[in-house]
Amino acid sequence: MWEEPCISGNKGSGAVFFSGCTLRCIFCQNYKISAENYGKTINAQRLADEFKKLESLGVHNINFVSPTPYTVEIIKALEIYKPKIPIVYNCSGYENTETIKALNGYVDIYLPDLKYSDNELAKSYSNAPNYVEIAKNAIAEMISQTGENLFDEIGMMKKGVIIRHLVLPSHTKNSIGVIDIIKENFPQALVSLMCQYIPMYKAKTHLKLSRKITLREYEKVKNYLFMSGLDGFVQELNSADEKYIPKWNYNE
Ligand code: SF4
Numbered sequence: 001m002w003e004e005p006c007i008s009g010n011k012g013s014g015a016v017f018f019s020g021c022t023l024r025c026i027f028c029q030n031y032k033i034s035a036e037n038y039g040k041t042i043n044a045q046r047l048a049d050e051f052k053k054l055e056s057l058g059v060h061n062i063n064f065v066s067p068t069p070y071t072v073e074i075i076k077a078l079e080i081y082k083p084k085i086p087i088v089y090n091c092s093g094y095e096n097t098e099t100i101k102a103l104n105g106y107v108d109i110y111l112p113d114l115k116y117s118d119n120e121l122a123k124s125y126s127n128a129p130n131y132v133e134i135a136k137n138a139i140a141e142m143i144s145q146t147g148e149n150l151f152d153e154i155g156m157m158k159k160g161v162i163i164r165h166l167v168l169p170s171h172t173k174n175s176i177g178v179i180d181i182i183k184e185n186f187p188q189a190l191v192s193l194m195c196q197y198i199p200m201y202k203a204k205t206h207l208k209l210s211r212k213i214t215l216r217e218y219e220k221v222k223n224y225l226f227m228s229g230l231d232g233f234v235q236e237l238n239s240a241d242e243k244y245i246p247k248w249n250y251n252e
Helices: 046-058 069-082 097-102 119-126 131-146 174-184 201-205 215-228
Strands: 015-017 062-065 088-093 110-111 157-165 192-193 230-236
Touching: 015 046, 046 062, 046 069, 097 131, 097 230, 110 131, 119 131, 131 157, 157 174, 157 230, 174 215, 192 201, 192 215, 215 230
Parallel strands: 015 062, 062 088, 088 110, 110 157, 157 192, 192 230
Antiparallel strands: none
16 A cells, blocks of 8 residues: 555555565665565466456556566466556666566556666665666666556556655765756656665665664755656655565465
């Protein structure tokens, strides 16, 4: 229920979390699945069954979270069963353009992160020294596929791109650079500014990352976003709470 309003609506988004990630962020809140590969091995048929099951619960969309390492199997599953509700591709931004091209026609909404405007930070925090260029190219391909953002009569997104950015403590300059990149390259995209950062995983003991962001830091980035004229969403500062982090525990 805690995605952007046009994704969660009042019936929720049907999230499917995939183990692993294209990045290895030292502050990952879902490190158990992204870095430690917590999860269960299933095949494309079972994945298709899960889409069907989620759809039957009445959710607004099927939301793949960090899906990129499984693109081939996801396409197989969508060939078996393509839900009638939108498919959301929720990813780190660190995707090969060829991978995104392969998803053309299967995905309706892209929710990429744009984490960094500074490749030095991307290298230190996510082991991705060329993040900025890779993410810019991937997002350009996403936008060229979906075209203009499209919503239904109750404001739910049917098609389009929302670029997410999580503000990190001590790094407002990085966030301002990200807003500049979006304004210059993707002025038509919606921006989702996030402040839910909580020091987790290796960030707990990091000199700059071992605290939540301050109100002053968030206000600075928010004001810059408002001044930029970009459209989108801003999270409430009280979203930085562990209760919003899923607990990984299943038996099936
Ligand atoms: S991109 Fe997101 S899910 Fe992947 S490692 Fe970074 S914070 Fe975790």
